[in-house]
Amino acid sequence: MGVANEPKVIAAVDLSEVSPAVAVTGARLAHRLGGGCLVVHVVEALSGEEDAGPLLPVLRRWVEGVRREAREGLARLLADPALRGYAVRGQIAEGKGHSRILEAARGPSVALVVLGGPPPSRLLGSTAERVVRRSPVPVLVVRRPPSLGYTRVLVGVDFSDGAGRALEQALALAEGGARITACHVLDTLGHPPTEEVLRAAQGVEGRVRAWTEERTGTAVDVRVEPGRPREVLLQAAKEVSADLLAVGGRGRGTLKQLLLGSVAEAAARRAPCDVLVVPSPGGGERWEEAD
DSSP states (O other), rough: OOGSSSSSSSEEEEESHHHHHHHHHHHHHHHHSSEEEEEEEEEEEOOTTSSOOOOOOHHHHHHHHHHHHHHHHHHHHOOOGGGSSEEEEEEEEEEEEEEHHHHHHTTTTOEEEEEEEEOSSSSOOHHHHHHHHOOOOOEEEEEEEOOOOOOOEEEEESSSHHHHHHHHHHHHHSSOOOOOEEEEEEOOSSSSHHHHHHHHHHHEEEEEEEHHHHHHOOOOOOEEEEEEEHHHHHHHHHHOSSSSEEEEOOOOOHHHHHHHHHHHHHHHHHOEEEEEEEOOOOOOOOOOOOO
């Protein structure tokens, strides 16, 4: 298959109740980005199957049943009327879930990975956690995507390249006329904000506004607030009724980048809306297959 036919979006599904939303969101965003969507379901390979020779008949029937159910489940998912008119195809892969998804994410034209997330009261599964941390392309964690697309978007900004890319990617995925809010947090390291910090917040607002307009050429709403970044962003997402929260992910090495990574992971786990995690340039490259 040539590069021209490679997908723009990888929609990773586990055939749970959130999977239809993942597939439809992936298809819509792939169309917006000018390409197709590959819906991937990974069946965990039986450990040692390749080296163990012929399996016991009972075990082989079980393995074949699992594979058949996966094929049938994916076929039902792709038959969803909501996918009609979109360039969508399905694929069953075998192996470790995160490894196969990350392998697909490294495709030459892939711009986005979409996967399902649990309600905010529950943790992400281990596969989703690893994909969010290691993906070389942005990852969209879908909880309850709006039927009319993303129209209220909150972006965490800290003047870094990662935050700039998060802002640009959020604009690319948002609907025309969407309300975009850039939120910058003055980290108080858990202490109550002083009067000096509150005065500084007023001075930073203009800088945030200028920075966002320089990056995008678009005027956005601005919030500058003191506090702990992860808590402020999660609360701001509730206050602006965001349907998408976009944050920069891990980069390479510095304390600021590691802190930003922790904010991204907290958002992916706990945000009340869908979350877009955008890696810094090269950020996904250091996550080699270690487990």
